[in-house]
Amino acid sequence: PRLANQIAAGEVVERPASVVKELLENSLDAGSTQLDIEVEQGGVRQIKIRDNGYGIAKGDLALALCRHATSKILTLDDLESVRTLGFRGEALASISSVSRLLLTSKFNKSDEAWRVEAEGKDMATAVKPASHLPGTTIEVRDLFFNTPARRKFLRTEKTEFSHLEEVVKRLALSRYDVGFRLSHNGKQIYDLRAVANQMSAEHRLASLLGKKFIENALTLDVEAAGLRLWGWIGLPTFSRSQADLQYFFVNGRVVKDKLVAHAVRQAYRDVLYNGRHPTFVLYLELDPATVDVNVHPTKHEVRFRDGRLVHDFLFSKIHRVLADVRP
Ligand code: ADP
Ligand code: MG
Numbered sequence: 001p002r003l004a005n006q007i008a009a010g011e012v013v014e015r016p017a018s019v020v021k022e023l024l025e026n027s028l029d030a031g032s033t034q035l036d037i038e039v040e041q042g043g044v045r046q047i048k049i050r051d052n053g054y055g056i057a058k059g060d061l062a063l064a065l066c067r068h069a070t071s072k073i074l075t076l077d078d079l080e081s082v083r084t085l086g087f088r089g090e091a092l093a094s095i096s097s098v099s100r101l102l103l104t105s106k107f108n109k110s111d112e113a114w115r116v117e118a119e120g121k122d123m124a125t126a127v128k129p130a131s132h133l134p135g136t137t138i139e140v141r142d143l144f145f146n147t148p149a150r151r152k153f154l155r156t157e158k159t160e161f162s163h164l165e166e167v168v169k170r171l172a173l174s175r176y177d178v179g180f181r182l183s184h185n186g187k188q189i190y191d192l193r194a195v196a197n198q199m200s201a202e203h204r205l206a207s208l209l210g211k212k213f214i215e216n217a218l219t220l221d222v223e224a225a226g227l228r229l230w231g232w233i234g235l236p237t238f239s240r241s242q243a244d245l246q247y248f249f250v251n252g253r254v255v256k257d258k259l260v261a262h263a264v265r266q267a268y269r270d271v272l273y274n275g276r277h278p279t280f281v282l283y284l285e286l287d288p289a290t291v292d293v294n295v296h297p298t299k300h301e302v303r304f305r306d307g308r309l310v311h312d313f314l315f316s317k318i319h320r321v322l323a324d325v326r327p
Contacts (some may be wrong), residue, residue, distance in 0.1 A: 016043025042160030234279030
């Protein structure tokens, strides 16, 4: 089974950023409200994530590292109504097969903390006592130490860290109710406190996207025909360096979608300056039954049942906000 894990690892574990994505999604699935992420050397040397979620019971610790051991799907019905971020039960198995992994947890119904270790294909079967506050810490060291071919595909420390940071950014932009702390080589990058009200998240947006964005952004929050759109749209008054500042979330998950991009671009072009790059952090909320968000770990695709309706809604609402401040 460990060999199968290594083969599967290729799909899920491409680089440090993909490890961080899977681990943070697990922590969020576990109901965590505070996530501490410590990274060394772009995540290749070490990724350490501590959460305050419900933890893993002693008897489940070793199981969590086994393939297809998910606690998240109990019936076939669940498969169709997955609410949690992960459900395939292969992320931890894949990650542990290509790294040195340490999993420590204190289950919320237990007084003691426990730890398991895995080193590449070898998994320590012994579960050892440990010391930990309620929640879980996962340390992933020496990524791809036993798969030199994959290790060769890693880019510079700086590039790997920027991919990793992008993953944290997207999650931090989708969960304002959770605190995120990120450090790289001992230097703190962010310390984002949880905020109760999404629209009072200016501090977080300034930390993640820069003061300039938030100072030049219009807010919106509109609803029609069962669709809600809220968030921030930047006015094209600042530098080109933010050309890639485009975040769109559908029911809380980040997506890259042509229809969405087109609607926003058209609204921009109609109202403001042609050729400028739109910048935005927008959230679309709609009946989950009318949208299919691809849950593949690396794709961010979305299919709307009524694409026309969504496009026209986005275009008209964004158009109106921009038109209100037309110079
Ligand atoms: P999946 O998330 O698809 O179920 P994973 O391999 O990512 O599979 O995780 C395996 C299992 O380990 C999860 O189903 C969950 O029960 C447990 N687990 C992993 N990380 C955490 C965490 N941070 N807190 C609590 N449980 C966790
Ligand atoms: Mg998972």
